[in-house]
Amino acid sequence: MEWETVIGLEVHTQLSTQSKLFSSASTAFGAEPNTQASIIDLGFPGVLPVLNREVVQMAIKLGLGINATITKKSIFARKNYFYPDLPKGYQISQYELPVVGKGFLDIILEDGSTKRIQITRAHLEEDAGKSLHEDFHGLSGIDLNRAGTPLLEIVSEPDMRSAKEAIAYLKALHSLVRYLEICDGNMQEGSFRCDANVSVRRKGDSKFGTRTELKNINSFRFIERAINFEVERQIALIESGGTVKQETRLYDPNKNETRTMRSKEEANDYRYFPDPDLLPLVITDEMIESVRSNLPELPQQKRQRFMDQYGLTAYDATVLVSSKPLADYFEIVVKESGNQPKLAANWIMGDLSAALNKDDIEITACHVSAKQLGKLIQRISDNTISGKIAKTIFETLWNKEGNDVDEIIEKQGLKQVTDTGAIEKLIDQILSDNADKVAEYRSGKDKLFGFFVGLAMKASGGKMNPQQLNEVLKKKLAG
Amino acid sequence: MNYKFITEFSNALHTKKISSVELTRYFLDRIKKFDKQLNSFITVCEDEALKEAKKADELLAKGQAHALTGIPIAHKDIFCTQGIKTSCGSKMLDNFISPYDATVVKKFKEAGTVLLGKTNMDEFAMGSSNENSFYGPVKNPWDLSVVPGGSSGGSAAAVAAHLAPAATGTDTGGSIRQPAGLCGITGIKPTYGRVSRYGMIAFASSLDQGGPFARSAADVALLLNAMSGFDEHDSTSVNKVVPDYSSTLDQPLNGLRIGLPKEYFGKGLDPEISKLIHEAVEEFKKLGATIHEINLPNTELSIPAYYVVAPAECSSNLARFDGVRYGYRCDNPKDLEDLYKRSRSEGFGSEVKRRIMIGTYALSAGYYDAYYLKAQKIRCLIRNDFVEAFKKVDIILGPTSPTTAFKIGEKVDDPVSMYLSDIYTIAVNLAGLPGISIPAGFVNKLPVGMQLIANYFEEGRLLNVAHRFQTVTDWHTKIPEGF
Structure with a gap:
């Protein structure tokens, strides 16, 4: 049975702003827990979000970088769920009208061919804090430094057909966001995170198989391994008569396996609705043009130029x-x-x-x-x-x-010997010292040519110009 | 004390006939004496108030005072006050000391007012009778057996009983205008976006708007001058110049077109109230206004639309009260789920829980379109009703409430009947318009409120019309017997 893998990726890029998406608290990484959370990030009674305008330009940049339509009037929505590291009980995100619409990114496959990956959308949202379940003697610690950090979530179509393609897409995107200087791309610190939607189907099937979502993968290597593990797991499951369940799975890099985090039945009903605290995000043509005119040369353009200009x-x-x-x-x-x-x-x-x-x-x-x-x-x-x-x-x-x-x-004294006279003299010496080998060569043992080159190089301390050496040697050996 | 109005107190302060400390002491004494009957305050800030009054007196002595310098004020306990308990009328926040001031509180501080205390309210501003407070119901000073209205019942009762010359309130579906009407005082709900919502604990974000209570339109104008304006901390506040509302109070009403919506005088309205409102209309005619019958055909849809939108937003706004970071936390939670469930079921009262459940339902997958989206469409229809009406008239006039204040306990088991008491006020919030309630007389010794509605940002016009009415009537000068 031949199987086909289908992969779609959701990439969370942390935008490299000084302050958070809706508050003036710093976004710097690595501070003491809860020292970079303002009353807004903490969801205190009465506080309100105010959009950090810095992110608007960044979103436009990405939109232009993936050849996408920029939404003129996008809407912030609330995604409601309870969790201790989500202070307001909802995450401000974008749902029905994201800031960046349909676009695409071209990737280069190993054989040098190009494949176009369609991008569904990219939307702005705030990050949650972190729950720490170790070192608290059975309790959990909450660090809200990350709460409210701006993210741009980039969602692809299920266009990738192997882990290798997925990695090529991720690398292309990773490269793009750094060119655009909207994300530092640091995967260890979580600035560039990826969730992978993976399914398999029989080759030739037009319907997608049931997918699982792999979460918590923070390096290219792990993503590739996680996808490959998951593909094999799904194929083995189906071939042994089972069915894949739609669920969210966590990748464990230590054991190199994925395991169930929550099933579809346990999934939250997020009760999305437009956030009444925020006005629609309005982007004008002038704003788009001003960003476009300041756009740096992007990886795809640069690659083409390197091929044209340098013949690479x-x-x-x-x-x-x-x-x-x-x-x-x-x-x-x-x-x-x-x-x-x-x-x-x-x-x-x-x-x-x-x-x-x-x-x-x-x-x-x-x-x-x-x-x-x-x-x-x-x-x-x-x-x-x-x-x-x-x-x-x-x-x-x-x-x-x-x-x-x-x-x-x-x-x-590493200068190359290019004096033809000196080279000839040295070669003459070598040939006369090895007359038997010269005879063998002349009787057809071509392979000995390398032997003479070696001797000559050794005698010159490696400094002899190889091209000249070849020419002279050939001439002399020909007799 | 011979004075009733802020305008009078301000004058006396500036002419040194009285000091702010004396004035503050006067109101603190009255609170001590009368509030046991009313229960209008949750917190009284005696020491801080006297300190602030002293500071105000220094400014007055130096001639650096504004119109409101040294004037005592009470804030609804929904406004965050730094270092002072801000409970929102809920057990959930009974232990909450705010680390910051709401923008409204800050603006009043800057204007030099003296904070007497924080007033009682329906829990999280959900209610029309002030019976939904963790701190017990507020009594109406005109009759201690009836409600003061809600949710800003404490503020309205305190001003009506002259325990404070001014108070702040918030109005999501009538929570300023209805208690102002039922307590016989003046209260305005400004245009949505006129007053910052920052630091005002959110009930329904797209409807909530802060505003002042006082005894007269002239006093309300002074207060509104201080609290209005764009706030960079509130994305929905509007960056529009605030006119001096006091300067246009006396403009003549010649040629003013007043519209009476047919729907505001129909079934359910107490005929005695209708009579008083028509008497007021006669006064306006004498002042030079012309009267026109108008239609607001979608009025009856406003209550169902409101009771989808407001609970939906509240279900999300109140999610932050989870027992994790501040506020009430249940004893010995077993695990996270237990912490959430018990903290919230023990910390919230029944009306709040009812609305959270309605709102959660209305936003659920599969119901969103039928409820929330439909309600938003109705909201557009209601807004259009007003847009059409304001093509024909300048002011819309009607009763604030269909009845006078009802008995405490009368409607607690009948939420729908309670919700219907806001029938004339809710549409104004759904449309985001400004509305004011002013006293228009008494039925069986209970005050009757008249509501005036104007177009967006026409608070100046509203206050002008209200003020002119108050120059030819004396309903607003009455103080309940025994106070």
Whole structure:
């Protein structure tokens, strides 16, 4: 039996405002519990919400970033339910008329092809606080610092067909919100959270299967694992004669499994209705145009430009534009290298990325500057050094044992040998020392070519220009 | 004390005939003497009041006083007052000391008034008789066996009995105008958005509006000057210049078009009240007004619409009273559900619980369209009735209530009959219009209120019309016997 996976995602992005959605309390992360909750966040008797205008621009930005219609008059609604970390007994959200309507985001699949994911809507809402169930001896602690923090919830259509597609969509969205500077994207701190609606159906079926909602997943890796686990669970369930129940499930990263949180029967009737304390959010064409004219180059545009301008492959371009600092780094490297985009891309995605990963450093904190790397690449391209030597110079830079690329080359005598006379002399010596091997080569054992290259490189301390070496060697061996 | 009106007290304060401390002491003494009978106050702030009065006297001495500097006032216990218990008439908030002042309270402080105390009210402003208070019913000073009206019954009774020259109230379906009418004083519900709702504990957010009580329209104008205006803490307050309501009181009424809605004089109206209202109409004719019969055809839909919208909003507004952060919490809760259930069932009174249940039902999935949405559509029809009416007339005039004050206990077991006592006032809240109730005479020694309704933000016109009436009548000067 062939199965198809169907995934829709709800992403909660925390908007990077100074203050909360409806109060002036700070949104900074990590403060002592309940020190960043005003009487408004605490839901005191008589208090009223006032919309933080900063979020309006952010919502418009996102709307433009996903090619969506912006609702001219959106409505705040109350979502009513009781929970101790929800001080008012309702969450202010948007229900029937969200600020951002239908849009889409294009993702690049592994084979380089593009897939369009439709986005249903994005709406503004306030976050709840946190309930802490440990360390209180059987009681629960409530931290309301997060209560009232502005969120933009972005809801996709069930357009994704694998965990990999889901991750590609999430990464594209993650990249977009950071380009737009509306969300810091910090998944550990919960600034970018995802709920996944997952179902399976037999290939060819037009009807969707019953879905489950996976909650509480805070990294790309866990999302992928959670979805894959859930897909297998559902398939196994159906194949063994069972049926999937519509429910909310929690992912446990320690056990790598999902388990029931609440079933549909236990789901709340949220009794949504328009919040009478807030006026409709009115957005004019002028506001939209003013945001549009200040919009930065977005990842999709940048990717296309990198492909057109630098001749990069779709894959390389996708990787390089995934974060704006990385894309900016790349462009400086290209400039400093004397326009060597392919080398620049290879170096950034190869040695630099490996080093960053190994030492767990972000590109923004990278101590090898784009200028240094650009210079290094320039020295490769102008034949001052070989690629192999460049790797040792990069290590010197990475280990902070040197600063200036030219100085390192000079000091350590790493300059490439390009004098044809010297190269010929060295090769003549090697060939005469290994006359038997030369004879074998000439009798058809082509593979020995590498053996001679190795000897020559070794003899020159790796400094010989590989291209020249190849040419001269070929000529001499041909006799 | 020879004075009754704020205008007189203010004059005496400014001319140093009396000090604010003396005036404050006078009212505190009267509260002490008479409030055992009335139960109009939940909290009396004697020490704070005398301190504030002293401060007011200093300002008066320095010549830095406003019209209301040194004038004692009482706030309905729905307005949050920093450091002072704010109970909203409920056991739920019996232990609640507000950490902040409502905008209205702040504005009166800035105007220099002296806070005498917090007045009794129907729990969370839900009621028309002030019998739904955790602190017991309020008595009407005109007859201690009848109700003062509600929900701002304490404020109305206190002003009527001259225990305070001024008081604040809130009006969601008539809670200022009806008690003002039943207690024989003047009370105005301003246009929705005119007075900030910040710090006024919400009952039904789209209907609630604060306003003042006093003995005369001129006094109410002074109070409304102080409490009106845009508030950045209330998104529904309207950013519109507040005119000086005192300056237009004396404008002549020549050519004023007064409309009498047919629906306000039909079945259910006490004929004696109808007679008094028509006598008042004759006075207006003498003052130069012209009288027109008008129609407000959807009036009878206002009560069902109101009893969907108001409970729906209240069911959500009162969700925050959960025993978690402040207010009443049940003893030894077993678990979270037990904490919620018992705190709320022990902390709220029966009328509040009735409305929470009605509202929760009306908002439930599958019922929302039939109830809440339908009620909102009716609201539009009612608003349109008024829009049409105000094309023909400047002021709409009628009785405030269909009967005079009823006996305490008479309607407690019949909520629908109780709800019907607001038939003439509720539509005004649904439309968001301003309305005032002024005394128009007595039936069997009980006061009769006359309601005047004007177009949006025409409070100045309302007060002008009310004031002119009070210059040719003396109903508003009466003080109940024994007080």
